[in-house]
Amino acid sequence: MNSKEITTQISSAADFLNLKKWDFGASFSNDYSVQVDKGEAKQLKASQKQVLTIRVWNESNLVGITTTSDISESGIKKALNQANIASDFGNKNESTEFSPLAKDPINVKEAKKRNPLGIKKLLTLLREAEVKLIDSHESIKSVPYNGLSESIYERVYSNSDGAFRSYTKSQAVLYLYARAEEKDKKPRSSGSVKIGYGVDDIDIESCVKEASNKTISHLIYSNIKTDKYLICFSPEAFLTIFNAFSSIFNARSILDGVSLSNKNSIGEKLSTKALNIYDDGLHEKNISSSPFDGEGTPTKRLCLINKGKIKNFIHSESTARIFKTIPTGHAGLGSKVSVSPDWIVVEKSKENFDLKTSLDHSNYQGEFVYIEELNAIHAGVRASQGSFSLPFDGWLYENGTKISIESATVAGDIKYLLKNIVNIEPIQEVTTNGVSPHIWVDQLSITGDA
Amino acid sequence: MLSSKIKSNEIEFGSCNKELLEEIIFYAIGLGADFVELFIENTDNSSVLAEEDNITSVSPSFGRGAGIRIFKDKRDGFVSTNDLTKHGLMRSVSQAIEMLDITYKKNREVFNGLNKHKDYSSSKKTWIDEVPSIHEISEKLLISTKSLKKNNKIITRKGSYSRNLQEVIIASSDGTYVSDIRLHQTVGLNVIASDAQYRSNGSRRFGSSGMPNEFKIWDHEKAANDVFESSMNMLYADYVDAGQMPVVLANKFGGVIFHEACGHLLETTQIERGTTPFENKLNEKIAHESVTAIDEGISEGSFGSLSVDDEGMEPEKSVLIENGVLKKFISDRAGELRTGHKRTGSGRRQNYSFAAASRMRNTYIAKGEYSKEDLISSISDGLYCKSMGGGSVGATGQFNFAVEEGYLIKNGKLTSPVKGATLIGEAKEVMPKISMCGNDLELAPGFCGSISGSVNVTVGQPHIKVDSITVGGR
Structure with missing residues (x-):
């Protein structure tokens, strides 16, 4: 069933059940993936998935919802019926409406769909990559976590007011x-992850090289003394910690009382004036970009921090109405509509006079800790309190030489971290989570074994 | 003897599907598969969220699908689909055969038809009518969140409930033909307390399997008191000083450390990957002699219990470590095929879209002889971890866990609360340092995410003492 057909089916079923107001989000995907173990195919996987989420408004304008993988005619009717029953329990204190922007034009990137190569080709490519990685250094004995996958998917949003939008994309991932x-x-x-629209867009050689170099660079290691250090966050690590505390900008979290911000926090100083941060779901390097959110609102670039101050919050339809603004394209369809960021872009503003520009991770001679990757975010972040205590992979640099750090954590407070940024390097790097330069922060606590 | 009932062209739950299943399996074997397994699922779930004094979310969901796994030698191909028609299932089989590049038709196994149907669901068909209605759930959640409002420092209150009802049919070319119904219910309470610049969280989750009336008899008042007290105790806590120190880990969810740090390393998937330090340590001492650890799927009502695993095998009680000596690995079908360790009824998956893998069920350290006070009084300067948060274990066996509620131990006594602590270490180094086990074993429900998705588990232990571990702080 294609997106037009399912819309017609839902519309007919809603008419039959006398349901006047409804909307839905659906996704359809075909996924293929392979894993190898020392040259042998380990698991080969294919799946066809479909997920349909329907919302129904009852006569009191309360909303009910149901999610199903059964998009047969009977499945759709059952979903509409269940949603209608659930609407009796709709939230009376916070109404939900269609997004006022659900019919606005969307920006769909052209030519971002690649034809799948097929399992056999994926297997051949992954086998070759595994061999190259094992052969790259005598100490590399295995590649225990590996995978190459490709998928084609379609997303749809439609409502009883005539809004309809869909897009089809492909994506491939190598790790x-x-x-x-x-x-x-x-x-x-250690390892590397690369994402592309198709397997042919992935630079497999660079993934192998990066995984090899990173793994080898950790072979000489030592414990680190527990103390406060000057820290350089890799672009990936900084984006990880920033995303973990994105509730600062999340209107839903603010309304729920689980954010460090409140309704009046726009304009609040969070960091050095040198910092600008945007949420830019349509960024040209964002492989996973979606032109609209779960409520059909177009995705757009939004400034979150301008010259160190909070500039905007991210919104769904209902939070935007409460904050007397417009939806920003960050909603996820649900009984309680969620709000989440898309693709973070960090950059140095023009007001960067207070930075210590001599701090450059490639040639700084003093002592500092380079945090390459933060781990166990789900366990070590207290977003509602602002605190974190996270294990990391990284190195201790001294006089231009580096040694891998064995088993350590970095701990602190996100507001302290943002206010103590001492340098933002000029070159932005693209990661799987967004775009950021290296970010330097002074005096963060590191716990090691020594 | 093969079934001779009228052929159906689509899987129907509650009906006899034997002939259709046999036809699919014969088709796969005929194309050269060594082994074929079908896992077919029908789900009926719902969740309810109460915030402050309102119900803010009611989310029903339902679905169905099939996961088809085909082995050829030691390789396997897995295809999942929502299409449960004969045509859809056969197309999935063909896809799996093609993925595995099976071109020769010499099979290792012979398919002699499915065994007599083992129906584990016969006494469970009324569960869906016995679980609480949305009205009942909503009322009790609202009473619970109201109970959390004990002073004006509590700024957010949440209560959540979820119910997952899963009906499964499992059939494979070794003759396995079973069906079952699984019911899991969880309820959780969360608060945030705030006073000036101070903030703290309190949360607890409760869960059961196969007990439709459990939520109705859940003691919400006791749970609310526990969550409230935890948040108040931690509200003004200082950050813990980092360092190496002895710790006492509380019972119940304290067992998450063993689950993450050691349990995962005893799954055969880790042997297959070559990522467990215990691979060649069977019958060798890997832990302090005070440690006996068990993984089982049979405790009545426990969150990780099963009548039958997702590969059609009844779960067994597996003594993993006995008095410090490694005795067994947790194994599934692929694990047995690839590592030689016998299946333990531990083949588990989140749903039809995952191939089963060796996963823990109810995993705990057995009780010892000491009281909680014995453990604490044996430490002059250390940390008591009363409530643990989540954690993870890395590719080289390093683990880390957040401590949600911690207290300093000074001269054998509990003193001030501390926050921000993380426990860091490696199973191989920490297991020999568990020197004392208490006599107060208790279990707690949780969700475990791994290769075959998120599955319901129980973790547990008595209070235990670890002689020395790295505590991350500030």
Whole structure:
């Protein structure tokens, strides 16, 4: 069933059930993935998935919802019926409406769909990548976590007011995590992830090289003394911690009392004037970009921090109405509509006079800790309190030489971190989570074994 | 003897599907598969959220689908689909055969038809009528969130309930033919307390399997008191000083450390990957002699219990570590095929879209002989971890866990509350340091995310003492 057909089916079923106001979001996908183990195919996987979420408004304008994978005629009728029953329990204190922007034009990127290569080709490519990675260094004994996948998916939003929008995309992902072992030393592991619209868009050689270099760079390691350090966050690490505390900008979280911000926080100083941060779901490097959100609102670039101050919050339809603004394209369809960021872009503003520009991770000679990757975000972040305590992979630099840090955590407070940014390097790097330069922060606590 | 009932062209729950299933399996074997397994699922779920004094979300969902797994030698191909017609299932089989590049038709196994149907669901068909209605759930959640409003420092109150009812049919070319109904219910309470610049969270989750009336008898008042007290105790807590120190881990969810740090390393998927340090340690000492650890799927009502696993095998009680000596690994069908460790009834998956993998069920450290006070009084300077948050274990066995509610131990006594603590270590190094086990074993429900998705589990332990561990703080 295609997106037009399902819209027609839902419309007919709603008419039959005398349901006047409804909307739905649906996704259809075909996914293929392979994993290998020392040259052998390990698991080969294919799936066809369909998910349909329907909302129904009852005569009191209360909303009910149902989600199903059954899009047969009977499944659609059952979903509409269940949603109608659930509407009796709709939230009386916060109404939900269609997005006023659900019919606005959307920006669909052209030519971002690639034909799948098929399982056999994926397997051949992954086998070759595994061999190259193992052959790249004598200490690399295996690639225990690996995978190459491709998928084609379609997303749809439509409502009883005539809004209809859909897009089809493809995406491929390659990940390689190598394990290195040396006599009388602990095993070390690191890796690389690459995403493209199709497998042919992925630079497999660079993924292998990056996984190899990162793994080898951790072979010489040492404990670190527990203390406060000057820290350089890699672009990936900074985006990870920023996303973990994105509730600061999330209107839903503010209304729910779980954000560090409140309704009046627009204009509040969060960091050095040198920092600008945007949410830019349509960024040209965002492979996973979606031209509209779960409520059909077009995705757009939005400034979150301008010269160190909070500039905007991200919204759904209902939070925007409460805040007397317009939806920003960040809603997820649900019984309680969620709000989440898309693709974060960090940059240095023009007012960057207070930065210590001598801090450059590629040539700084003083002592600092380079945090390459933060781990266990789900366990170590207290978003509603602003605190974090996270294990990381990284190195201690001293006099231009580096040594991998064994088993350590970095702890602090997000507001302290943002206010103590001492440098924002000039070059932005693209990661799987967004775009950011290296960010330097002074005096963060590191716990090590030493 | 094969079934001779009238052929159906689509899987129907509650009906006999034997002939259609046999036809699909014969088709796959005929195309050269060594082994074929069909996992077919029908779900009926709902969740309710209460915030402050309002119901803010009611979310029903339902669905159905099939996961078809085909083995050829030690390789496997897995295809999932929402199409439960004969045509859809056969198309999925063909896809799996093609993925595995099976071109020769010499099979290792012979399919002799499905065994007599084992119906584990016969006494469970009324569960859907016995679970509480949305009205009943809403009323009780609202009473619960009201109970959390004990002073004006509580700024947010939430109560959540979810119910997952899963009907499954499992059939495979070794003759396995079973069906079952699984019911899981969870309820959780959360608060945020605030006073000037101070903030704290309190949360607890409760859960059961196969007990439709459990939510109705859940003691919400006791739960609300527990959550409230936890948030108040932690509201003005200082950050813990980092360092190496002895710790006492509380019972119940304290067992998450064993689950994450050691349990995962005893799953055969880790042997397959070569990422467990315990691969060649069977019958060797890997932990302190005070440690006996068990994984089982049979405790009545426990969140990780099963009548039958997702590969059609009844779960067994597996003693993983006995007095510090490694005795067994947790194994599924692929694990047995690839590592030689016998299946333990631990093949589990989140739903039809995942292939089953060796996963924990109810996993706990057995009780010892000491009281909680014995453990605390043995420490002059350390940390008591009363409530643990989540954690993870890395590719090289390093683990980390957040401590939600912690207290300093000074001269054998509990003193001030501390926040921001993280426990860091490696199973291989920490297991020999568990020197004392209490006599107060208790279990707690949780969700475990891994290779085959998120599955319901129980973690547990008595109070235990770890002689030395790295505590991350500020």
